[in-house]
Amino acid sequence: MKLSDTLTGEKRDFEPAGDVVKIYVCGVTPYSASHVGHAMSYIVFDVLHRYLEYRGYKVRRVQNFTDIDDKLIDRAAQQGKTVEELAGQYIDEYFEDMDALNVRKADEYPRATQEVPKIIEMVAGLIEKDFAYPSHGDVYFRVTKDEGYGKLSHRSVDQMRAGARVEAGVEKDHPMDFAVWKGAKPGEPAWDSPWGPGRPGWHIECSAMSLRYLGESIDIHGGGQDLVFPHHENEIAQSEAFTGVAPFARFWLHNGLLLKGDEKMSKSLGNLVSIREALESYSSDAIRLSVLKSHYRGPGYYSDEALAENDRALNRFRQALQAPSNAGAGSKLDAAGYKERFIGAMDDDLNTPQALATLFDMARDINRDAETGSDVGDAQALLRELGTAIFGLTFKEREVEVGDDKAAEIQALVDRRVELRAAKQFADADGVRDELTALGVTLTDSAGGTTWHVD
């Protein structure tokens, strides 16, 4: 299969270096509820993981939690909680959200606060090689010492300097030098180190965790496009400087960002939609579909219209999966071609829109052939397998709570209409249906009787 690599800018053949595909994905900073932008990113890497396994690879995926940083410290202080309590709360919520979205668990979820010894080891190693230097309780990475700095984000140190908004009053040798260790201010959580009490810089934790859990060189490093610079650029710099091994990651995969309206969804713009809010109105299938509908490297757009549209589209799959199959019929819908198309699309840098189109084509052909009494069992099984195993869909109807009393009331009306229809009093029957429609009930008449559901 082919994958795009941000570093080289190329799409090229992917094979893991060893027996296991080693993947590191940058996780969240748990200081507030995860939003649908996070959902998009983790769904993308979930599908990557699922697809690699489908293609027969063993996969080891590691995803961190940045459970110590400025925002966590500030917010914990505001709420009168410890950083640990606050982070723990949102980590729990993160797992609940991902479960609800049917995102499979990574193999490891290391936390920055539990990796401090490894981080200190790296910082010390970087100082020893003169890639880093202590300054006033902090330790900074020396950007000018790294010739390759800027290779991921395709810019030179000089270019960055031109547009950089430089922190004032910080004792750095070069404006672009970044902190690998931050000295603690009074009252902040801190760990002892050779440079005084402090905590890890943001970037170093990912380098340390990737190194500890996956080794010096990994196959795929993933994250949102907004992490390319500075976070991933800095990870490369630290990791390769510390280990002397390159490449730190063989493929850099970055998902596009989720926009709302025409702007990025972000805290500062106040347009965040949390995952739990979205799940109040839409199914996880609909949310996953909105991610799969467009290519992972392009931007996503969040809108209520699109989510509602997805629920309608998903009905096509549910109908096709329920279509009657005439096992042993003379004519049989051959599933092999669809599978080949699906794999061909996914092998091409995870072209989920095209793979999804294959599934829709399959649904249409299943429905058409089922009407003529063909055996569509193989195709239905394939549709279900690809949809659930790789795309992580459930194909379940969104459950709407209907109380027992209301259900009895509805059923009584439905029964009355059935009687009226049997008596061919269609005008009255239609009147009853109007009443039911007003209650949000949709009826379906078929040879087997009348069924109803509430949207």
Place this chain on the structure above:
RNA sequence: GGCGACGUGGCCAAGUGGUUAAGGCGGAGGUCUGCAAAAUCUCUAUCAGCGGUUCGAUUCCGCUCGUCGCCUCCA
């Protein structure tokens, strides 16, 4: 200012140097159904604009216009 991405039907969104430019939603019409719903069939685009390369470009190159992201914490 620097770096990068993008501009395809009413909306969303794949794709290709040259036979019919996927798919979803929506719209119009037909089949089926007492009527609906569902399903199915048919129809619904010349690919931002201008130049260039080419026998031929929506697809390659340049410019213009427009949009977005990153350059500061961010999936």
